Amino acid sequence: MNLYQEIQKALMGVEIPKAHRSLRDLVEEIAVDGGRVMLKLKLLPAYASKSQLRTWAEQAVRSVPGVTTVEVSFVQSQAAPPRRQPQAIHPTKQLEFPQIRHIVAVFSGKGGVGKSTVSVNLAVALAQQGARVGLFDADVHGPNIPNLLGLNEQPRVQDGKLLPIYKHGVYAMSIGLLVGGGDPLIWRGPMISKAINELLDTTAWSDLDYLILDLPPGTGDAPLGLAQDVKLSGAIAVTTPQEVALADVRRGIGAFQKLGVPIWGIVENMAYYLCPKCGHREYIFGQGGGEAEARRQNIPLLGQIPLDPKLRAGGDAGVPIVIAEPSSPAAQEFHKIAKAVQERFNSLDKGA
Secondary structure, eight states, rough: HHHHHHHHHHHHHHHTTTEEEEEGOOOOOOEEETEEEEEEEOOOOOOHHHHHHHHHHHHHHHHHTTEEEEEEEEEEOOOOOOOOOOOOOOOOSOOOOTTEEEEEEEEESSTOHHHHHHHHHHHHHHHHHTEEOOOOHHHHSOHHHHHTTTTOOOEEETTEOOEEEEETTTEEEEGGGSSTTTOOOOOOOOHHHHHHHHHHHEEEESSSSEEEEESSSSSSSSHHHHHEEEEEEOOEEEEEEHHHHHEEEEHHHHHHTTOOOEEEEEEEEEEEEEOTTOOOEETTTTTHHHHHHHHHHOOOEEEEEEBBBBHHHHHHHHOOHHHHSSTHHHHHHHHHHHHHHHHHHHHHTTTO
């Protein structure tokens, strides 16, 4: 067996965690010059970073007798030029999901406003109302859906597709199920968009009434790129009442509108604290900010979620509040939002 074959064998023996592929599958080119080996690899961003792939490849090839130097490079995709303003353009190839009736994005202008909590409880509430629901965690830097749903197992692979995990009546998929819980994802814009699209497209979604997309916060490449690459029926904005959050969500609404995505409404999270003993409402983050912004934007205020320690506790335990405390004010608000979404979808299906 010559050196070239030994290198291939070494790469074949390195399995990429959770991707069910070996490093050999990513080889674009192998060049051997004496003991110097030059590898060109294709990126697989949904499963490993560039630094991880380089480390694994270097370790594998250096183990081959006769190899003295290993140089690893990658096939780079053509990066899109930076955009000052989001453009309402159609991508070269949109992802298509004919088995899904409607896809709705849940977004926020900034992190920390409870967007993932809203996404999870909305999805479960829709399922409790009889809908077939999927939930996709597109927030690659903060994939919280596994924790909020109590997901611990890895997705299985069938016919080259990842099977979403069924929990609490919802079919869920998250990048957090494919990487270690404490592993940081140090990715830049184009890599993030590619990873999100690859994971979304390689998931074996069944026939669904709704697929809820929990988008990354802000108006960067990831959320706006996905808005262009997937045909969205609509989007829901999540904010808290204070002006600093409203200013950010205002920019997000404007960006989605420029992309031609209908904004169905605003959800005001942490709207007030409801005293469990006397029923008094304390507006910790200000009063009526979400409602005023909805009027300003001429879009519905879908609901006002109160601050509730049980909402936090349910999220930590992996049991959404619509299941853990179905009669609580927060759970009732989520069902109100789900009902409004159902009515909007039904009107779209009827051509209204």
